[in-house]
Amino acid sequence: MRIAYAALLTLSATALPLAALTAQGAPTKPGSKNPAAITGGTYTADSGHSLVKWTVDHLGFTPYYGIFGDVAGTLTLDPKNPNAAKVDVTIPVSKVTTASAGLTSHLLKPAAAGGKPDFFGPAPADAKFVSTRVVASGETAKITGNLTLNGVTKPVTLDAAFYGAGKAPAMMGGKENVGFTATTTIKRSDFGVAYGIPMVSDEVKLDIVAAFQK
Template identity: 45%
Template sequence: MKPFPASRLALNLALGLALCGTARAQTPPTRDPAQIQAGTYAVDPGHTQVGWRVSHMGFSNYAGGFSEVSGTLALQPKDPAAAKLSIRIPVASVATTSAKLTDELKGAQWLDAGQYPEMTFVSTKVVPAGKDRATVTGDLTLHGVTKPVTLDVTLVGAGVNPLNKKFTVGFEATGVLKRSEFGVKTYLPLIGDALHLTVAGAFERQD
């Protein structure tokens, strides 16, 4: 067996150190709105989640979620009030830890995914509430009913995704709606009327 040349060993070591240095030098996400790139963003469906929780007979706060979210976000960091958000959520994507309950929620007694396949949110007003926060009011359509809902939104971080090299911005949004106002009244008041929403949203800038 031929000995491994010292020069090649040194070269490989240098390359390894360079790669490690590049990984360490990766710029971390920023929470400074001034560093966010203006433009139109699309939802990253693989890393966006819509969670919900509701009181279960007063004994527990039962949680579930939706997935396969799509939509767009228009951002102008110098004019945050001009931001526009449009989100679509397939109702049939609802999921819980109980397969039986998940099927029930998709049915006519609850969300009726067959007749109302999508839940949508379209912003109508954005009010900055500090450097990295805002309240976003919009029209939420659920179960065939459209009503205004306000979300409290916080910037989580923005920067270049080190894996796909796309400029990405992430937000967390929270809000509360009354399901009875959208015609979903099954088991009231045993099952709570207040539906607490949490949105972990990731958006990628479009070229």
Template identity: 50%
Template sequence: MRKSLLALTAAGTVAAFSASAALADDHNAQEEAMDTSSITSGSYSTDPAHTLVEWRVSHFGFNDYFGLFGDAEGTLELDTENLANSSVDVRIPINSLAVVSDGLREHMLRPGEDGAEPDFFGPDAHDARFVSTAVHQTGATTAHIVGDLTLNGQTNQVMIEAELSGMGSNPMSEAETVGFHGTTSINRSDFGMEYALPAIGDEVELDITVAFEKD
């Protein structure tokens, strides 16, 4: 029996390593297959209708709850010869908040009770803003974008793991377009939102999809 267990454990370990290697090879193959030579340097602006930020937070430790912000507007200054010279400046309207629960949306955007601070954003929330301070290329189609995120009146540094997701001519507008996918996480308490901690999680995962069109 002990030999059988050892054999099963060894087989599982080999399978796990094999799966990880296969995923890494697949990612490398995708990078190699994506021909980025058609992308040109210059100024780009977001396509607000197709730029979204998903947030996800643990709800009482039972499951994750998530919502979206949209209509983000901003610019990308892209230097294809030296990505470190590139920069991003994007504003995300908090009032674009989309969740499936009308009650939760009302709670997140309502004023505080009896003159107190709001539990979350409040009714007159300023746009969130991300301004890059450094871009570090990590692969043929990947980069770490470091910058200042201003949210709820407070500013903290974050690092976005970004990956080129597509490029070409928009079939509707014919605009030269580049698309990116990015991920990062923040602690909401760093931005003054301590409501229901720790029952509702502090760490908020952000999943970003953005399309930039050439000006």
């Protein structure tokens, strides 16, 4: 009985700050979906909140996902002239992750003697995307650029959309933030990664979350 009473007191004490916060009114998010919140300048990628999710078809049974994170790079943006925007980002392929430790290991597995790796190998070069043209329309844009992956460079067009902008709270650095989402589809065989086709699809869908700060 004493244990139950003590647990109830602990739970009540934990709930008190939440009750006080509710009484003061719920906090508001600093980010806004209003494009007017965007400020111009050169931004740096927020690597902790930027990622590239890739999706392939596995045997025709299911889609399978993986993630490239720790994106680095810059975005130069002028809200009054969005077509002049420039983006230059680097994606560390060596940090690829999936839900399967075995599959993640296979993606980075060394080549057999006299051959080449099935996928990226143990020390893959970073991937890189550098924009060459931006065509904006309202809150969306077509961003064409050169994607370098696995030592091969090919033109790729992203379908991008504005997600939110604003100033972070002082306790979180107080920086100006802007975020976008984007999608595209590539053929991995174009970049020299043809292992398992067609059992694992040649087409790879990319879903991108790009966060920037200045």
